[in-house]
Amino acid sequence: MRNTGLVHAPPEVVAAALRHTATAETALAAAGVRARAAAGTGELLVPGDELSWRARIAGLPVPLTTRVLRADTTGLSSVLVRGPLPELAHDGHLVAAGPHTRLTDAVSWRAPFGGLGRLADAAVVRRFVLRLLRSRVAVVRELAESWARRRIVVGAAIVRDGRLLVQQRARPAELAGRWELPGGRVEDGEDEQDAVVRECVEELGIGVRPRGRIGTDVPLGDHLLLRVHLARPADGATAAALEHRQVRWVGAAELGELDWLDADRVLVHSLRPLLR
Structure with missing residues (x-):
């Protein structure tokens, strides 16, 4: 039926x-x-x-x-x-x-x-x-x-050689130590892919090439919607923890071991197939 x-x-x-x-x-x-x-x-x-x-x-x-x-x-x-x-x-x-x-x-x-x-x-x-x-x-x-009427927050699933770039929060205190994808709010008049590029420069100091959306959207609180884009790092780019405690590259087997933020954790099953 x-x-x-x-x-x-x-x-x-x-x-x-x-x-x-x-x-x-x-x-x-x-x-x-x-x-x-x-x-x-x-x-x-x-x-x-x-x-x-x-x-x-x-x-x-x-x-x-x-x-x-x-x-x-x-x-x-x-x-x-x-x-x-x-x-x-x-x-x-x-x-x-x-x-x-x-x-x-x-x-x-x-x-x-x-x-x-x-x-x-x-x-x-x-x-x-x-x-x-x-x-x-x-x-x-x-x-x-x-x-669908909410303001968009973009996340970047940056993949290189079968590994995903993740970053560990340093603040606020209640979130410190937990892991997330790079990203942030889309500014007024800004394209989502442009926002992905900008956020990766601001948070990691690297250039990336967005390759399209992955996974479902994720509601954040009462007013925001997280939308994740697959991205490839520029050749030779080295990521730095400019706004976070640390960054690291992880493989598929490590995804389940990280203490993810709740909004990112529900995306793990969509990220795993990218890391092969």
Whole structure:
């Protein structure tokens, strides 16, 4: 069963809204379901995160736990890992439609208990799932379209020879010692790629060549949206910690060992494929 809707925001923003824990919880609540999204890395779901929810169908409580398999700019998918159903899978698929995004949200399942289960499925479950899908599209649309109006902060994923350049915060005190990608706010009238180049000069003292966006966008607080661009350093460039405690080049195996800022941590699974 599926539902499709048009969202007036680019796919990277819509994908972030799909990943947000509030999307799952709010959409399920609108369908009469209590849910808790256990995102281990922040407000955005990443592969491996689990969503536990308890539905009441035909008067009976139905506890379920699903696990995220995919969370990227093409959408989000999950499967059942605990619950009374033999099978349950969700797939939210995104396709660019000009400056907007078409979201197709689909759920498939297999009912238990043979013929009796199929009868209950036809009578009750399908109505519940359709209500849930409509609610999800509405929640994603509202969230993504509000985020699309936010001010942009750029991040630079600088890659050389299969390694990523990261920097360690020196301040403020509550963030000191944690790691992040270089970057900063886009100034008024400034192009995003120009902002990437400027921030890398200011923070690292190196020139870079932006190569396009990677991963989904990431909401920051109530007013900002982080957007990460892949970049290559200029030939022979040596990065310096001009505004941070230190900088270092890391490989794919080291990504999970760093104490990332929350906003950067939810991007790690998108960064890893770049480091091969």
